[in-house]
Amino acid sequence: MATVSTPIGEPIRRPERRVRLTYLNNGYGLRSWLFTLDHKRIAWLYLITITVAFMVGSIEATLIRLELLTPAGDLVQAENYSKLFTMHGITMIFLFLVPSIPAVLGNFFIPMMVGARDVAFPRLNLLSWYVYMLGALFLLAVMLLGGTDTGWTFYTPLSTTNYTQNVVPAAMGILIVGFSSILTGLNFLVTIHKMRAPGLTWFKMQLFLWSLYATSLIQVLATPVLAITLLLVAVERTLRVGIFDPALGGDPILFQHMFWFYSHPAVYIMILPGMGVISELISAFTRRNVFGYRFVAASSVAIAIYGFLVWGHHLFVAGQSVYSAMVFSVLSFFVAIPSAIKVFNWTATLYKASVWLQTPMLYAIGFIGLFVVGGLTGLFLAALATDVALSDTYFVVAHFHYVMVGGMLLAYLGGLHYWWPKMTGRMYPEFLGKLAAITVFLGFNLTFFPQFVAGALGMNRRYYSYDSSYQIYNVLSTAGSTILGVGFILPLFYLTWSLKFGKLAPDNPWGSAGLEWQSPTPPPPENFEEQPVVLHGPHHYTRKEVTVG
Amino acid sequence: MGVGASSVAFRVDSLFWWMTMLSVLISAGIAIALVTFAIKYRRRSPDEVPVQIEGALRLELTWTFIPLILSIITFVWAAILFVQMSRPEDDALEIFVQGRQWMWKAQHPTGQWENNELHVPVNQPVKLSMTSIDVIHNFAVPAFRVRQDVLPGRYTTLPFTATRPGVYNIFCSEFCGAFHSGMVGRVTVMEPREYQAWLSGATQMESPAATGQRLAQNLGCTTCHRDDNRRRAPSWVGLYGTQETLDTGETVTVDDEYIRESILYPQRKIVAGYARPSIMPTYQGQLDETQLAQIIAYIRSLGGMNQQQPGGDSSVPSTDATPGLEPNSGAPGGGAQDEP
Structure with missing residues (x-):
């Protein structure tokens, strides 16, 4: 037992860099990657595949924005426009956003943050990547067949009749990808429950663990409902069994309930x-435990639970009764409270802190700003009367892009920059990093803020041509998307470049108190050289003490 | 929010601007705090370790309860307004609307019909009784701040009162296939006498109820559904809007939805005292949505209790609907277009 006690800000530097066994030099062949059971290598498999998915989804988005530059539908044909926004939604949601942080950053860092050698079920972890790839191949096949055109929401009876194409392979692709998500969630739940290092009690866990725990809970409980729903769509479409289509005796509202029971x-x-x-970034770059740690931790679980009770707010104008609309509305307001608690606590963490404005912190601050806008505009849609005016307009499109892109994507990029040294052993170029972060922030706002205005003025979503009075907002939006595109291409280049040419990273370049930073960089295959024992609370900054031995 | 032209527009806009004001205040407050803290407390030396503040219960409670109270105020405001918006006026003018890929058809109670156009009198409560013959559509008029899904196999209602003469956009607001964005139309709000003039300028035609009567005779419905002999089937006279007890013991209100269901699926809900299985054949596949609406209009014209559904549940149309539509007849003067 030896207690290492280092003052913060003095990264542990290794005097001589001898060839040490790391997870990166532990085998070089393709087989050593494709059949690896190391969670860190599986994270890389996911990183590469979701990056490809993100690029495909971005190309689809680019074509959508170009089409909408002018009010008339003149760039692509109407059928192809439907396919573009459908495939954009499916690609971005199921192949990129759902796996992004959990399967890449979660896979890499959950075992390290709990002080374990690997996830609870390493083989299941590898299987989940192969399952994801199988589902992705289905969706690729759909794309090669010409795409599907129901919207990512697959509303019946549009999706179960011959008005639409390639619905069954697309539904099966998503169903398969869903199983990958279930397997990952299951693995994380067991890992967090059973693999924590000695001393790591629940309220000593880092906040990333809390939020991934809550996420996994939803993945395991909600995804099966999506699988059932998509299977029923396929059954109705192929065997003509009446489930959702009123012409066959079914109920189309039933589909919407089942679909949103997963999708919300x-x-x-x-x-x-x-x-x-964001909790990790805020803590590391202010050298503080996050203000109100227990509230922030508990709010993740509260969001996971409340999240199951608000699906009906997607049905306010769908023909649901006034009374159920009221219940779903009030619950949707309540789910905003834990999110608000997080935002206030993050902001308070900066007070009298030591704020280090490196690239990841810029992303974190950007996230808070955009998430606040995304969250508050969500309340316009949770409120019944305003939802009637705004439902299915670009206001909704702007709202969820503020949460998904302004929120999730910025967090992913921030996290990727923060952990990049640990993952690769190299630093990314700081100046380019900051430049890209600022470009993304500005480009994002120019792309999506005008959509709030267009939506409030009544422009409908999924419109291939539109009334010319909305053109100015679409021109601004398309202009913004080119800037946003630059902001995404920059990291793609400099991060790839840094793999070979980046400065060698010290073990803990940020002086972070996270347990994952207490191992050598890049980590050895077994994560830690010795079993860590956790003595302190989470994000502990007066002095950090990790007992090894 | 654009020009408001309905009785609820101002109230919806007030709520919208209240929420916008709150949102701007909250976002600006957080943005200012973030930027100020990030600059004021920026790291000045690499080994700086700040004071550790673990949290403050009083502060946590403050920023939990203040948003909670504001949320509840906003929820109640929006919910009350929503109930007012969803409840049709008793004296509302009934217009039957049918959505299909990719056009709107509307028929006025006096029989006139129009495509992708809707003429309504100003300051007169209107209730659209809507259904679709294919997929889900959504009838949206942004200037009225109203929007309602139009479902196949069901009736939904959309009440509004236009308050400003003019021409406004109608959009389909639920994705319904490739030409979704072409499923647009115009609503023309007119002075009442102009509306009357427009109605009389349109080709006079048989009312939906009269067509329904002819249909019911030709299909043989009235062979069993007679007022003078109720042994084989219930009489239609005075039936509409009453409560019937089923052979399962449940009660059901005889409304559009129930009549429609009984025509298409006669075995589902059989009135107590009649044989099960019912002797009535199904008319599934023999009647289209337009003809169903005409028969319902006929049954309604035979009288009955005129009761309003509680709560304005949009899935249950209220009882004084006048559905009915005459396809393939001459267009009225309203600039009706043919389907694309």
Whole structure:
């Protein structure tokens, strides 16, 4: 037993860099990656595949924005426009956002943050990547067949009749990807429950663990409902069994209830991990435990629970009764409270702190700003009377892009920069990092803020051509999207560049108190050289003490 | 929010601007705090360790309860307004609307019909009784701040009162296939006498109820549903809007939805005292939505209790609807367009 006690700000530097076994030099062949059971290498498999998915989804978004530059539908045909926004939604949600933070950053760092050698079920972890790839292949096949055109929401009876194409392979692809999400969630739940290092009690866990725990809970409980729903769509479409289509005796509102029973909690699958990353970034770059740690931790679980009770707010104008609309409305207001608690606590953490404005912190501050806008505009849609005026308009589109892109994507990029040294052993170029972060923030706002205005003025979503009075907002939005595109391409280049040419990273370049930083950089295959024992609370900054031995 | 032209527009806009004001205040407060703290408390030396503040219960409670109270105020405000918006006036003018890929059809109670156009008198409560013959659509008039899904196999209602003469956009607001964005139309709000003039300028035609009567005779409905002999089937006279007890012991209100269901699925809800299985054949596949609405209009015209549904549940149309539509007849003077 040896207690290492280092003052903060003095990163542990190794005097000589001898060739040490790390998870990166532990085998070089393709087989050593494709059949690896190391959670850190599986995280890389996911990182590469979701980056490809993100690029595909971005190309689809680019074509959408170009089409909307002019009021007339002149760039692509109407059918192809429907396919573009459908495939954009499916690609971004199921192939990018849902797996992004959990499967990449979670996979890499959950075992390290609990002080374990790996996740609870390493083989299941690898399987979940292969399952994801199988589902992705289905969706790729759909794309090669010409795409599907129901909207990512698959509303019946549009999706179960011959008005639409390639619905069954798309539904099966999403169903398969869903199983990958369930397996990952299950693995994380067991890992967090059973693999914590000695001394790591629940309220000593880092906030990233709390939020990923809440996320996994939703993944395991809600995703099966999506699987059932999509299977029923496929059954109705192929066998003509009446489930959702009134012409066959079914109920189309039933579909919407079942679909949103998954898909609203899925919004929290997408944003909770982002909140976890932000808590880590705020803590590391202020050298503080997050203000009101227990409230922030508990709010993750509260969001996960409340998230299951608000799906009906997608049905206010769908023909649901006034009384159920009221219940869903009030519950939707309540789910905003734990999110507000997080925001206030993050902001308070900066008070009298030591704020270090490195790239990840810029992303974190940007996240809070954009998430506040995304969250508050959500309340316009939770309120019944304003939802009637704004439902299915660009106001909704802007709202969820503020949460998904302004929130989740910024958190992902911030987290990726923060942990990049640990993952690769190299530093990214700081100046380019800051430049990209600022570009993303400005480009994002220019792209999506005008959509709030267009939506409030009545422009409908999923419109291929539109009334010319809305053109100015669409021109601004398309202009913004080119800036946003630059902001995304920059990190793609400099992060790839840094893999070979970046400065060698010290073990803990940020002087972070996170347990994952207490191992060598890049980590050895077994994560820690010796079993860590946790003596202090989370994000402990007066002095950090990790007992090894 | 754009020009408001309905009785609820001002109230919806007030709520919208209240929420916008709160949102701007909250976002600005947080943004200012973040930027100020980030600059004021920036790291000045690499080994700086700040004072550790673990939290403050009083502060946590403050920023939990103040947003909670504001949320509840906003929820109540929005909910009350929503109930007012969803409840049709008793004297509302009934217009039947049918959505299909990719056009709107509307028929006025006096029989005139129009495509992708809707003429309504100003300051007169209107209630659209809507259904779709294919997929889900959504009838939205941004200037009226109203929007309601139009479902196949069901009736939904959309009440509004236009308060400002003019021409406003109608949009389909639920994705319904490739030409969703072409499913647009115009609503023309007119002075009442102009509306009357427009009605009389339109080709006079048989009312939906009269067509429904003919249909019911031709299909043989009235062979069993007679007022002078109620042994084989219930009489339609005075039936509409009454409560019937079923052979399962449940009660059901005889409304559009129930009549429609009984025509298409006669075995589902059989009135107590009649044979099960019912001797009535199904008319599924023999009647389209337009004809169903005409028969319902006929049954309604035979009288009955005129009671309003509680709560304005939009899935249960209220009882004085006048559905009915005459396809393939001449267009009225309202600039009706043919389907694309």
